[in-house]
Amino acid sequence: MVSMEAAVVTGILKVVGNKLAPLVIKEYRSVVGVKKDLQELQNLAMEINSWLEAQGDRAEGNWLKKLKDVTYDVDDVLDEFQLEAEKKDANADGGAMSRFRTKPKSFLLQCMAAWKIKDIKKRFAEIVNQRTDINEIKNNIPDAHPARHTTVELLPLPNVDASSVIGRDREKHQIISKLVESKHQQKIKIVSIIGLGGFGKTTLAKLVFNDGNIIAKDFEVRLWVHVSQEFAVQKLVEKLFEAFAENKSDHHRLPHMSKRISEKLSEKRFLLVLDDVWTEDRIQWEELMAFLNGIAPGPGSTILLTTRSREVAVTVGSTDHFDLPLLSPNDSWQLFQQSIIMPATGWNFQFEEVGNQIVKKCGGLPLAIKVLACALTGKERIEEWTAMRDNSLLDAVGEENRLFACLKLSYFHLPSHLKPCFTICSLFPKGYMIDKERLIDQWIAHDMIGVEDGVDYFEYTAHKYFNSLIQRSFLQDVDENSYGRVKYRMHDLVHDLAQSILGDKISLVVPKEASSSTRSYRYFSLTKQTIHLLPKSLFQKARALYADKCEVDCKIFGMALKNARHLRSVTMDYVDKELV
Known part of the structure; x- marks a missing residue:
């Protein structure tokens, strides 16, 4: 297993390799030695990556954090060099006069890029040379510890493959019986499923929601x-x-939306699932219930709620x-x-024996079992x-700590x-339904x-990457x-874990x-914020920016x-763009 820092570095180095591959093929006659430096930089990147993966959890220490910073820097420099290379190719197509007009500026920029590459190559080489002291470094490695906002999102159809859900039949039937037993009750009934993250609360709620024998027939909405x-x-x-309108709520006022909801739900028996509720604020909850009761729901209307806290249910x-x-152990x-x-x-029997021991360490947590099983897929050596x-990560105490440790271990086993x-x-907020095509665009933009x-188009490979993350249970729903x-x-x-x-x-x-510290930020994920005052150097090293439901001063931004x-x-x- 590799350490967290090493895992991050191997991922960035993979991106660096993606950029270097086409660059080393090009010839830069304007800058002597650049092609050689690029080739040597590519060799260094490959060498470091292979070495980190071979060292496993012995690769740790302050020098590795420095390596991460250098790796980010080389990625930045390659962006500049890549852009100049593309400009040079474009100018080359414009004939002799075009090349003559742009050559001085092009030469200067390429020299600057070449100087930066030489400098980073030197910094890389210094860190690589520290490998000779690995025996001294690894004796002082501290134990790795698992590191330890938000939107409301509607799921149109919370699909689930009922045949793939194991060990929840009894709970499913118990919950359904409670949901349908009060057909004539005027007050909205509330039923809660309680359990820590990874217990399968949402999966169980989906089983109930999609039940075609009773639930679909018993509830009108x-x-x-x-x-x-x-x-x-x-x-x-x-x-x-x-859920009812064809357009987004941004275009409508609250009274209009309330009226439309009332028209759709009034006098109808509905089942409303509120998945993953955290609030313990009684005033907020009473405000929601006042709204729902105010639309005159049909008798027997019910809320099924999933939560990690018993206090929420109370x-x-x-x-x-x-x-x-x-x-259970069998399930x-x-x-x-x-x-x-x-x-x-x-x-053979040995694999089953070790597999059972791994499952036992998961402590009956469904998500932990799934992610570790996916991480072991394709590993055909008992070692x-x-x-x-x-x-040692699997020895974490407590259900939530154990689950997080299993997720972390599964991440370590991801291909670089x-x-x-x-x-x-x-980058996207918790609970957000992310569009696959938008995500793939992100991957391509970041040279991932x-x-x-x-294969001559990136989308084909990107779809394979997406499916791999699905199969490993890192993406769901x-x-x-x-x-x-x-x-x-x-x-x-x-x-x-990702954050x-x-x-x-x-x-x-x-x-x-x-x-x-702010000048070292590479990623920004901003939700429901007012962006009217920004330091000019804030985005100096930024790679990606995500903003949702923010009020933005376009000039300052x-x-x-x-x-x-x-x-x-x-x-x-x-x-909300505020033009000034």
Whole structure:
């Protein structure tokens, strides 16, 4: 297993390799030695990457953090050089006069890029030379510890493959019986499913929601809303409105939306699923209930709520609480076998023995079992299985710590080309339904998609990457609409993992003033913020910017973006642009 820092570096180096590959093929007669330097830099990057993966968890220490910073810098320089290379090619097509007019400026810029490449190559080489002291370094390696905002999103159809869900039949039937037993009750009934992250609360709620024998026949209207950590009544109303309207709620006032919801739900028996509720604010909850009761729902209308906290269930006044149990040892092993792709030759007794020991360390947590099973897929050497079994991360105490440790271990086992593709998903807020095509555009913009032999377009490879993350359970809740657009969601704990990997390189707020720390931010994920004052140097090293439901002063924002020389992507959803 590689350390967290090493895993991040290997991912960035993979991107660097993607950029270097076409550059080393080109010839730069204007700058003596540049091609040689690029070739040597590519060799160094490959050498470091191979060495890090071979060292495993012994690769740790302050020098590795320096290596991460240098790796980010070389990626920035390659962007500049790549741009100049493309300009040079374009000028070359313009004839002799075009080349003559642009040569002095082109020569100067290429010299500057070449000087930066030489400097970074030197810094790289100094760090590579430190490998000779690895025996001294590894004796002082500290133990790795697992590192430890938000939108309301509507799921049109929370699909689930019922045949793939193991060990929840009894709970499903118990919940359904409670939901339908009060057909004539005027007051909206509330039933809560309680359990920590990764227990399978959402999956169980989907089983109930999609039941065609009882639920589909008993309720005239079924709605599903993913809530997560933010509980804003107006936003919940907007998402309920979007379930009926063909356009977004941004175009309508709250009274209009309330009236439309009332028209659709009045006198109808509905089932409303509120998935992943965190609020313990009784006043906010009573405000939501006042709105729902005010639309005159049909008798027997019910709310099914999933939450990690019993306090939430008490706050909302649930009549029934279902504490979701861990999976039994038999169900856990069955889920593991279902989640892993077995080799054609099958496994011998030794593999089953070690597999059972790994499953036991998962402690009956469904998500932990699935991600580790996916991480073991394709590993046909027993040594690889025993290494995972013996990893100290799996000895974490407590269900949530154990789950996070399993997710982290699964990330370590990702191929290096998938690591950056996974971490950049954390740009989008928790609970957000991310469009697959938009995500692939991000990957391509950030040079995360390598060139395959015989394949001349990136999208083909990107779709393979996407499917790999689905198969490894890093992406879930995949939904395809009638137009063929595919969206997905990340489990909250998986999202936490992705953001923890970026660490101090990602900012979730708008800093009021510049500092040494703000100038090191590479990623910005801004939700519901007022962007009227920005330090000019804030985006100096930024690679990606995501803004959702933000109020933006375009003039100030534009001035800050002028210094964003390494910005690969800007994504702005529902932004209120204030023109000044």
